[in-house]
Amino acid sequence: MKKEIYITAGYNTISLGTGRKEFNPKKPRPGIEHYIKEAGTHTLKQIGGADNVDETVISNFNASQYNKQANLSGYAPYIDEKLKYKPSTRVEGACGSGGMAIATAVKFLLSEESDVVLTLGFEVQNTVKAVYGADILATAGWWKNRKEGDAHFFPGQFSKRAGAYYNKYGKDYTRKAMIKWYRNAIENARLDPTAQEFHNTNPNLEETASVEPNGEVFVDNLTVYDCSKVSDAASSLAIMTKEGLEKCNIDIKDTVQIIAFAQAEDDVTTKPINPVRLLTTEFAVKSALKKAGITIEQIGTVEAHDCFTIAGIMTVEAVGFAEFGKGAEYVINGNTSRNGKTPFNTTGGLIGWGHPVGATGIHQAVTIWQQLTGNAGNAQINIDETKPYGMSINMGGDDKTVTCIIYKKP
């Protein structure tokens, strides 16, 4: 990249939804203002206040439907009045909005228009029941496919992918890996107090997840344990140039450098050409690795977009950790577990931590930032010197809008 770019001052609110003790669907809950303000002010505090911010990027998927609110760039000055009259940009790429926000912020910095960008993502989904939320989430696919789609639209899309994977590589073998993925996700989430599954105390996770998928009530090839949950949360961080770090008086040890990033987009009106592969993700990962000039052996941890367990397994293959069809085995053998070869989703990922759609890409970056700076608390993993890089993959829709980012401690 033309300039050195750093991230710092990460913050996550709790991911609120089923599983959290605070969550009661019958009682009123905080709205979008609460989450935006909490995350934004905590990041601003860490960088010496809003005076230091040149502009803001806000990512969100669908507040228009969930919260009856658009024009979200206008929430920057709501966070802090000192952001009034400063530029603010809202980006949207469905579940890939957060990654898109980081890429956008980096481009603003590279354009030399700004040195400090406040980057914040949020989603508040529990305003509607899941059965209606499914309609809203379906807009991340092509609207013309809603009619033929499942009641639970996105689980339906990835159920088709899972079915194809079962057919090609064996169902029992794949289910075993999906159940293992679920277990890893929950066990990791238990180590992060902000995670949606933080309060999960189930001693028999694999047994619980070992139920047969039932298309009569849900979808043909996935169970609810294969799916990320409905979440309310916000995540934020500051992205800066070297000049920005100096202006904000940030110690370099509190930062992580963005070595490379790659965005890739596929036609939203098309169906997957090869349902057992995430081709757009493959493309984005390859580009990012090439730009960074590293191999996957140098990656110490990955934040993968496991909106569904099967997506997690396919991502393992898309990155290149396992051959196609061997991703399940790779997971079953513990390679993605927190003590494995390359720990994935160390604070629970989308299944364990939560999936506040527009915030997820930013939450992934915050987790990498925490891990590489040694600030992950109980969730901290050991980052080997020979594997100093982190990677995040954020995906919007059914492998349509993908951002892959590679990080390293400076």
Add this chain to the structure above:
Amino acid sequence: MKYDERLSQVSVLGAAGKMGSGILLLTAVEMTDLSLKKENENIIFVLNAIDVSDKALNGLLNYVRLQVRKIAEKKIVLLRKLYAESNLAYNSEIIDDYIAKVLSIIRPSTLIESSYNSNIIFEAVNENPELKIKLFKTIDENSDETPWFFTNTSSVPINYLDNKAELDGRIIGFHFYNPPAVQKLVELIVSNNTLNELNDFALEYAKNLRKFVVKANDVAGFIGNGYFMRDALLGIGLLDEFKSEYGFPMALYAVNKISHEFMIRPMGIFQLIDYVGIDVCKYIMDVMNPYFDDEDIHSILLDQLLERGIKGGQNSDGSQKPGFFKYAKGKIIEVYDYYNDEYVSVETVSGKTDKIIGNPPDGYIPWKEIIKIKNREKPLTEYFNNLKQSNSKGAEIAKKYLKGSRDIALKLVALNVAHSEKDVNNVMLTGFFHSYGPINNYLPWEEI
């Protein structure tokens, strides 16, 4: 006439009541599902919701609208299949349309004449045999069809209704449990003449409603009330036994708490009587009593409470009316003191009484928790073992009560009300939400 056609012209009598509104809801949903089938597109589905006054019917459609939404949300996967041919694409659109369809087949009415075109009559009026007979006769004499009658009676023998109303077997006992939309159980009772086709139809209807059917013999009270009324008298008997020693409020509180907690039931026996209604319990006992020569199914206490205007049951908003207890948000806040005809706060009673009866023994799992456990045989065995060994006053009364309840259940089999012990247990498990059947081996019954 095929099932779908038969169920296209239906009336519910007493549609605004607690049971009637639930029966109306479930039937409306079933009829709507039939109407969505392609082969039924030429059939007009009509469901008359008949009750005595506009006041009673007011709010009924709103209740149905809210409940249908819940039902539709739960079965959205099925609904999308039923709507496959339509242009509607979104879950929200399909659910809204479905609710509108259900409401559009319901015709609220205060006129009995509305039922004269119906093939099926669901009767859910008061537990008054003469009223039921009068309605059946009127409809049957004036009907353009030859209707089949489904009575929700929980106590009146079906043969009696069949003979008095001269229905020649066009009647069946189809007893839902309260609330019908939630409780899985239906008690099915035939008269000596009930038509086979009617019986087959009833079974298909129950299956489509996903109800669990227990067939009971045609003896007043059937299995459900045959058990419950005697169990209530058992509780009242224990109350009588202890009231002289501890006073009425303390004895009442104690027996209720023991039957709730020590016996791991969803609620105590006096709270259950309040829930069902003291008046309803009395009606049912009055219906049952003449049929049993060697026992007196009757409570002076209930008569006296009713004379004082204490009836229990629910207000139209679902809140509980005062009975043996006064309630706030479903919780007991005051206890009735019979001798002073006043309610006293539960706190003045509970402290002293709890000291006397003690706590449930080790291994106690509240009903709310244990009902979630699928295989609860082991924790129950463990708990009842501890109960067996406990000498606390509460445990002693509980053991006595449990034995009495078991004897009632066995008597229902001996009297040929129930076909088997399993049927009695099933009624208690699925109709009363008990966490175990009354006929069990948890305690050494001969020693109690």
